[in-house]
Amino acid sequence: MEKLENKFYIRTYGCQMNKYDSDIIKALLLKENFKEVSTPEEADYIFINTCAVREHAEKRAIGRLNSLKSLKKNKPETIVGVVGCMAKNHPDLIHHSVVDFLAPPDSYRNLAKWAIAKKSGYIPEDKNEQYSDIFIYPNKISSYLSITRGCNYFCSYCIVPYTRGLIRSRPPNNILEEAEELIDGGMRELTLLGQNINAYYYKGVDFPEILKRVANLKGLKRLNFLTSHPKDIPDNLFSVMAEHNNVTNYLHLPLQSGKDSILTRMNRGYTLKDYLRIIDKARHLLDDLYLSTDIIVGFPGEKEEDFEETLRAVERIRFDQSYMFAYSDRKGTLAALLKDKVDERIKKHRLRRLIEIQNSITMEKASAFKGKKMEVLIVGEAKKGGKIGKNRSGRIIIINGVAKIGSIYIVKINRINGRVPIGEIEKEV
Numbered sequence: 001m002e003k004l005e006n007k008f009y010i011r012t013y014g015c016q017m018n019k020y021d022s023d024i025i026k027a028l029l030l031k032e033n034f035k036e037v038s039t040p041e042e043a044d045y046i047f048i049n050t051c052a053v054r055e056h057a058e059k060r061a062i063g064r065l066n067s068l069k070s071l072k073k074n075k076p077e078t079i080v081g082v083v084g085c086m087a088k089n090h091p092d093l094i095h096h097s098v099v100d101f102l103a104p105p106d107s108y109r110n111l112a113k114w115a116i117a118k119k120s121g122y123i124p125e126d127k128n129e130q131y132s133d134i135f136i137y138p139n140k141i142s143s144y145l146s147i148t149r150g151c152n153y154f155c156s157y158c159i160v161p162y163t164r165g166l167i168r169s170r171p172p173n174n175i176l177e178e179a180e181e182l183i184d185g186g187m188r189e190l191t192l193l194g195q196n197i198n199a200y201y202y203k204g205v206d207f208p209e210i211l212k213r214v215a216n217l218k219g220l221k222r223l224n225f226l227t228s229h230p231k232d233i234p235d236n237l238f239s240v241m242a243e244h245n246n247v248t249n250y251l252h253l254p255l256q257s258g259k260d261s262i263l264t265r266m267n268r269g270y271t272l273k274d275y276l277r278i279i280d281k282a283r284h285l286l287d288d289l290y291l292s293t294d295i296i297v298g299f300p301g302e303k304e305e306d307f308e309e310t311l312r313a314v315e316r317i318r319f320d321q322s323y324m325f326a327y328s329d330r331k332g333t334l335a336a337l338l339k340d341k342v343d344e345r346i347k348k349h350r351l352r353r354l355i356e357i358q359n360s361i362t363m364e365k366a367s368a369f370k371g372k373k374m375e376v377l378i379v380g381e382a383k384k385g386g387k388i389g390k391n392r393s394g395r396i397i398i399i400n401g402v403a404k405i406g407s408i409y410i411v412k413i414n415r416i417n418g419r420v421p422i423g424e425i426e427k428e429v
């Protein structure tokens with residue numbers, strides 16, 4: 001019989017945190033002499049890194065597992081592991097015909113051992129896991145760095161605290177050490193990650209302080225962070241952002257609903273008024289703030305007039321970008337138990353109306369860039385030619401002409417393509 005080599009394929013669904021976790025898994029597997037391949041057909045081990053936050057992501061992962069049936073039939077020795085949040089909240093997946101084992105988010109340290117041993121079942125988790133010693137070296141201009149894992153907030157619709165556990169913050173020195181290694185490897189743009197990043201706290205060091213310490217690292221040209229929670233914005237956060245030229249004026253601040261009673265049912269812990277106060281302060285202190293948000297429509301109990309309040313809030317706040325979703329039940333959450341569910345057709349209709357309004361705001365805001373000059377960091381090649389850059393607010397700008405990845409240029413925006421500003425280089429900074 002042909003000897004199995006440790007070739008693995010990993011497919012990732014979901015948010016940046018999941019992509020970051022896939023990098024952790026890769027780093028752990030490479031340490032055990034596994035080799036990454038680019039197709040499931042070439043692999044001896046297939047890992048599907050799943051997301052349970054929305055029904056859509058779950059359906060895609062299950063579709064992917066179903067698509068592996070013929071491969072597994074022809075090559076039954078292939079080991080398939082479901083990793084990530086669905087491994088935690090869908091233990092029934094162990095009965096799926098292609099699945100050999102389940103690896104929830106805090107179990108990855110044993111993944112290689114488990115896969116090689118061809119063990120089936122559920123890899124036990126370590127509740128205190130932080131993967132602090134696993135540094136990611138993607139050797140890229142832009143990189144992610146997770147500073148917390150888990151979340152304590154239990155928003156009533158969200159599965160994350162159940163799948164990823166309670167918040168754990170990494171020690172500041174450990175974060176700085178990894179960031180320095182990334183900078184030495186050529187990284188110029190860093191995004192700090194946390195499910196609720198403002199809740200970072202380690203022995204007296206809070207989020208603004210760790211942001212400041214990372215921003216002060218030599219060679220770091222852009223620093224972003226995700227995701228903020230309106231309940232937890234520290235008083236001095238925006239002044240720390242304003243004081244550091246390399247911290248982008250970008251804030252992703254989920255609003256979720258414009259109606260206070262719905263926010264209460266969501267267990268979000270703020271009102272629309274609180275949210276507006278935060279935005280006013282941010283816009284006052286940060287030039288050209290790029291503001292994005294998440295909005296859920298059709299949460300249980302949302303009446304037409306409640307939804308109208310969300311539309312009014314969107315028109316008033318004028319987000320640069322919104323991630324908009326129709327509510328779907330997540331098994332195991334409190335919201336899934338609420339009785340007054342909104343009809344699917346109504347949810348879809350509301351979502352369409354919201355997207356229409358937000359799209360026109362996004363286009364208008366992008367058009368206002370025509371003729372402006374700005375500092376742009378080049379982060380990659382654009383698919384249709386030219387380069388991809390990011391301005392001081394983290395907004396994507398497409399650059400025509402010759403430019404070096406990792407350098408900063410003064411760029412003049414001369415046209416807008418859809419919602420993307422296109423510019424020409426004036427000079428290098």
Ligand code: SF4
Nearest residue numbers: 151153154155158160
């Ligand atoms: S803050 Fe709320 S929505 Fe965000 S991860 Fe925590 S529980 Fe989920």
